[in-house]
Amino acid sequence: MSKKRVVITGLGQVSPVGNDVGTAWQNLLAGVSGIGAITHFDASSVACRIAGQVKDFDITQYISSKEARRMDTFIHFGIAAALQAIADADLDNIAGLDKTRVGVNIGAGIGGLPSIEETARTMIANGARKINPFFIPSSLINMISGHVTILKGYQGPSYGMVSACTTGAHSIGDAARLIKYGDADIMIAGGAEAAICEMGVGGFAAMKALSTRNDDPATASRPWDKGRDGFVMGEGAGVMVLEEYEHAKKRGARIYAELVGFGMSSDAYHITAPSMEGPALGVTRALNDAGLNPDDIDYVNAHGTSTPLGDVNETNAIKLALGEHARKVVVNSTKSMTGHLLGGAGGVEAVYTAMAIYTQKSPPTINLFEQDIEAGCDLDYCANEARDMQIRAAISNSFGFGGTNGSLVFKRFEN
Structure with missing residues (x-):
């Protein structure tokens, strides 16, 4: 079909x-x-x-x-x-x-x-x-x-x-x-x-x-x-x-982006503590659904909650899913400005991801005063200033209690 x-x-x-x-x-x-x-x-x-x-x-x-x-x-x-x-x-x-x-x-x-x-x-x-x-x-x-x-x-x-x-x-x-x-x-x-x-x-x-x-x-x-x-x-x-x-x-509608991939997974690990493999599997499944490779991704709107364990875990999950290409991707957390909207987070962050693709701009991760590289937070988090950039395809990540994970892949619209 x-x-x-x-x-x-x-x-x-x-x-x-x-x-x-x-x-x-x-x-x-x-x-x-x-x-x-x-x-x-x-x-x-x-x-x-x-x-x-x-x-x-x-x-x-x-x-x-x-x-x-x-x-x-x-x-x-x-x-x-x-x-x-x-x-x-x-x-x-x-x-x-x-x-x-x-x-x-x-x-x-x-x-x-x-x-x-x-x-x-x-x-x-x-x-x-x-x-x-x-x-x-x-x-x-x-x-x-x-x-x-x-x-x-x-x-x-x-x-x-x-x-x-x-x-x-x-x-x-x-x-x-x-x-x-x-x-x-x-x-x-x-x-x-x-x-x-x-x-x-x-x-x-x-x-x-x-x-x-x-x-x-x-x-x-x-x-x-x-x-x-x-x-x-x-x-x-x-x-x-x-x-x-x-x-x-x-009908000649304006198109912000195309939703090309969706991946879900379960940590099967703990009701609140995250695993690295679960989120990585969700990202991988979303890429497979989209028919894209890791090197097609330019931007990730991360779950990025500002918790000591969660931020390290998501960074490691992105590395596991995207491999070496993770170091070339711009990752940001709009939660640095909005806070964590819980069940609303994936909705607003999908909207922001579509806007990032449509405008070809990444919002910043604010309050990144001293990046926690020693703990493994060593990616490009678009620290403190927005960035004009090429965004061909982007991922929006969301993770929840119970070990539930969801990743959406959006692509710049082409006829």
């Missing part, structure tokens, strides 16, 4: 560095940090009091305030990013669009944790009869996709994947396969998260996974730097419109 080509025709994102793609991209290229003191709740009792929060976001630009009150914030972010991507792709103006062949797959790693936390407090204080009747649908992960299909009348596949911090990448890769094998013409896919609440931050802090550089939030996320001391939580959503190439060509 001949697989169909999949191209990217629309992008949308909400993140700590901006509430639309244009703003976020300019801030990323300028090395602007979106990380600051937590204001969503009183974090004085938590070891980590910093995060990458979304700022000045108004959900009523997208849906009514009445509807918004019935949803957790992660659904708000997912809807906003999806509607941005749909508008960017100009899907509403396609004459005769067959909506039975348009689907949505937008997932989350944790889902409605703030709603769960608030509801638990309400129930403990006032009893189960005081639970909001919209509590369950406000916190279900697949409800981002559900709301988008209702808003737009799309009757194709509708689901939401859950695979921790690999969610966004898995959602995009799986959605692309539906197009490749003819089950849909268009898929809106990505990931969202809004878990910056007392339970979310407290839970990760209890694992000692978070940075405690509370006095200097803008430099707290330091991928591959000697001073890195844990990741910084972020929030938001990243969504892209995936479209079958002939369908996009027929």
Whole structure:
């Protein structure tokens, strides 16, 4: 069976560095940090009091305030990013669009944790009869996709994947396969998260996974730097419109990049500690799916979380997968500016990877003050300044708790 080509025709994102793609991209290229003191709740009792929060976001630009009150914030972010991507792709103006062949797959790693936390407090204080009747649908992960299909009348596949911090990448890769094998013409896919609440931050802090550089939030996320001391939580959503190439060509759509490869793997090792072989296998499978060799890759948007173990492990995995060519590849971590969006990370980072290819620019890894070469972090991490460069093909990596891995390969579009 001949697989169909999949191209990217629309992008949308909400993140700590901006509430639309244009703003976020300019801030990323300028090395602007979106990380600051937590204001969503009183974090004085938590070891980590910093995060990458979304700022000045108004959900009523997208849906009514009445509807918004019935949803957790992660659904708000997912809807906003999806509607941005749909508008960017100009899907509403396609004459005769067959909506039975348009689907949505937008997932989350944790889902409605703030709603769960608030509801638990309400129930403990006032009893189960005081639970909001919209509590369950406000916190279900697949409800981002559900709301988008209702808003737009799309009757194709509708689901939401859950695979921790690999969610966004898995959602995009799986959605692309539906197009490749003819089950849909268009898929809106990505990931969202809004878990910056007392339970979310407290839970990760209890694992000692978070940075405690509370006095200097803008430099707290330091991928591959000697001073890195844990990741910084972020929030938001990243969504892209995936479209079958002939369908996009027929309507004269703008094409950002082509999604040519998707690889998944499991570490089968530990629920939180990574293995080198698992991520490397995911990258290798993505390259095989793309029909590309390691030396075809120019850029990697890394998982790059700023943890002492994770950064070394990913560097070694890239070396294992790409061999000697790894030393010629530009690797960066946009998490140095956005923080770690958990289930939304793979979505925003896929959007940024498509933009890197489209603009032929790599954003920097900021806060790389002293590269941790002694630990093995010895690749080109595009330290502190954006770079104009040739990007023929690029990889976006995402890894998650449970040892789940996902890698996407994007290629500069050619007819």
